[in-house]
Amino acid sequence: MPTDCISYSETNYFSKLILDYLEKKEELSPFYHRFPEIGNFEAQIKEKQQSFSSENRKVLVESLKKQYNGVEISDATLDHIEALSKDTTFTITTGHQLNLFTGPLYFLYKIISVINLTKILKKKHPEYDFVPIYWMATEDHDFAEINYFNLNGKKFQWNSTEKGAGIDAVGYLSTEGLKEVFELFSSEIGGGKDAEYLKFLFKNAYLKHSNLTEATRYLANELFKEYGLVIMGAQQPELKKLFIPFAENELLEQRSFKTTKENTEKLSNLGYNVQVNPREINLFYLNNGYRERIIKRDGRFYVHEKQIEWTKEEIIAELHEQPQHFSPNVMMRPLFQEVILPNLCYIGGGGELAYWLELKDYFEAENVPFPMLLLRNSALLQTEKQKEKRKKLDISNKELFLKQHELINRKVRKISNIDIDFSKQKEYLVNQFQEMYDLAQKTDKSFLGAVKAQEVKQLKGLDHLEKRLLKAQKRKLKDEVSRIAALQNQLFPNKSLQERQTNFSEVYAMYGQELLDTLFEHLNPLEQHFKILTFGTK
Structure with a gap:
């Protein structure tokens, strides 16, 4: 394998x-x-x-x-x-x-x-x-x-x-x-x-x-x-x-909210997206299949959108008598x-x-x-045929994970027989305008704004020409573009990771127990790499 x-x-x-x-x-x-x-x-x-x-x-x-x-x-x-x-x-x-x-x-x-x-x-x-x-x-x-x-x-x-x-x-x-x-x-x-x-x-x-x-x-x-x-x-x-003692702490002290709120703020201040924001009470009331939030208001406890309420003493008694009616949410479930x-x-x-x-x-x-x-x-599962297609298209494993427009643009630039990169022209233009800036400094400084506007306009013009040239080359190389897109769409359904979209039955129908045997053999949880596994043709 x-x-x-x-x-x-x-x-x-x-x-x-x-x-x-x-x-x-x-x-x-x-x-x-x-x-x-x-x-x-x-x-x-x-x-x-x-x-x-x-x-x-x-x-x-x-x-x-x-x-x-x-x-x-x-x-x-x-x-x-x-x-x-x-x-x-x-x-x-x-x-x-x-x-x-x-x-x-x-x-x-x-x-x-x-x-x-x-x-x-x-x-x-x-x-x-x-x-x-x-x-x-x-x-x-x-x-x-x-x-x-x-x-x-x-x-x-x-x-x-x-x-x-x-x-x-x-x-x-x-x-x-x-x-x-x-x-x-x-x-x-x-x-x-x-x-x-x-x-x-x-x-x-x-x-x-x-x-x-x-x-x-x-x-x-x-x-x-x-x-x-x-x-x-x-x-x-x-x-x-x-879990009764911990649920009691939640109801009486709102302990999860008080201890996690500061951490969520710290993570946010470090520039990370916070996954979950805690509620003041992170318990639901679960009964007869319905599950609704418990809310504390003016010293009493209520079930959201239900005609159920308790005093402090009553809800603690309910917790001890019917603990199965209290369901932790995402913030408390890990502790449970x-x-x-x-x-x-x-x-x-x-x-x-x-x-x-x-x-x-x-x-x-x-x-x-x-x-x-x-x-x-995490893993990407591919067939030997798909792997060979990738090699013929000269796509590396790393490139395979690019957004599709980025991948296609990169490969079109690489296989074209003309240079689609206008970086040299842009650099030359910037140098030419630097002379204009020097001249403006020696004369009327109000002239600087006009020079800057013209520079921006001409750089945008080069960007536009570069995009038009790239688009023209995509049309010319439409067969290669089509093959690249088709391969990536097979391996990244709905333009997402395969593992987040494809059901196991699709692969199991082709390979049966070999699917599980292969995953057990190659998925080592202590190896922090994204695996790419290749299955032979059946």
């Missing part, structure tokens, strides 16, 4: 914050605890071991066993769940929305990054065990972000009859209506052994499970059970009960995760790591160890 790589900065798809984090820029050091390097895990293990109680382990194990009730569990996954009862077992975690049929390819990259890191750590620290966790965002409410997937350039969308009828937490959504999506998918994916397996997966996940949580658990389990992946939701009362898991490292995308970097002071205020933050693996 041929493999290449480029740096994340060369892709032009990652934020300044993430690139600076990967380079361990000094100004970002206050926002994380330990950088995810293999030599730093031992200290993280010791710290988490001392803070995570055996009582919490017992609750976690029993909850996971309940969640897997009725699921065909592999020996590897069962062993991992049982191992979590020991104080020498730790987790590596990633989280993901309940996207329809996994959503984009990076769903696989996240989970494979987690599984591969547990293997690396076990080899380095054989005296400990490491469990890969996929945290399902069952309480998320962004239905529009998860109700579709892209296959062969077509969008397959699920229009739930429940969404908009009071069900906000997507994990509670009925899978009704997905039969129509399955039929369209079956028609598109075609035949063959691997296509039939994909139909089997979709049908058993979405037509034989009553809600989106259980459908997603089935799907992820089928894909990764042999690797020991543990799939969990966190809406269970026994897990929410462990680290409270109920013996976790060492969170693996996520750039956007996820950006909001985690706002939270270190909040964790310190709650006396919960802050995990290591590791950017998930």
Whole structure:
């Protein structure tokens, strides 16, 4: 399997914050605890071991066993769940929305990054065990972000009859209506052994499970059970009960807001875009499928757009009696995760790591160890034929990631038999006008403005001529331009990273298990490079 790589900065798809984090820029050091390097895990293990109680382990194990009730569990996954009862077992975690049929390819990259890191750590620290966790965002409410997937350039969308009828937490959504999506998918994916397996997966996940949580658990389990992946939701009362003291601090002291507000301001002052701005209370009220913000006003607590309100004493009593009704938002969910898991490292995308970097002071205020933050693996998958086309077009891997107009302009300039770069002419013009400026200084200084205006006009004229010449050459070289655009459109659907657009089924239908085997072989989460993987023709 041929493999290449480029740096994340060369892709032009990652934020300044993430690139600076990967380079361990000094100004970002206050926002994380330990950088995810293999030599730093031992200290993280010791710290988490001392803070995570055996009582919490017992609750976690029993909850996971309940969640897997009725699921065909592999020996590897069962062993991992049982191992979590020991104080020498730790987790590596990633989280993901309940996207329809996994959503984009990076769903696989996240989970494979987690599984591969547990293997690396076990080899380095054989005296400990490491469990890969996929945290399902069952309480998320962004239905529009998860109700579709892209296959062969077509969008397959699920229009739930429940969404908009009071069900906000997507994990509670009925899978009704997905039969129509399955039929369209079956028609598109075609035949063959691997296509039939994909139909089997979709049908058993979405037509034989009553809600989106259980459908997603089935799907992820089928894909990764042999690797020991543990799939969990966190809406269970026994897990929410462990979070009661922290939710109480949020309601009474607005602790997350007070501790993260300063960090968001610091990040902004350093020139970084802030991913999430905290609310004064970062908890939702979750009941009967609806999920709405909790608001404090004039000493009382209210549920946004609901006829529900409490005194301080009443809402604390509700929290202790019905902890499952309180749902953390994006600012509190990381703390909830680290409270109920013996976790060492969170693996996520750039956007996820950006909001985690706002939270270190909040964790310190709650006396919960802050995990290591590791950017998930990224990859571009190409065929041998596409690679050969790229070489014939004389496009480097780095150039492939340019915006399309930049790539085409660069290649047209390179392959043209005339010089389209007017830089020399512009430089000559600037020098000529410098003599005019010298002359104006010796005569009437009001003449300077006229000279400047004329210089600007003539430089703009050269720019215009250069663009017209480039446009003319594009027409002349339209075959080359067409081939360049076609190749890039294949590898960057919707002019975006492939991993953010393409569903795994499109590649699996061609390569089957080879897809997963290849990703497991080449995606090393501690290697901070963007991988380019080439598949042979089948």
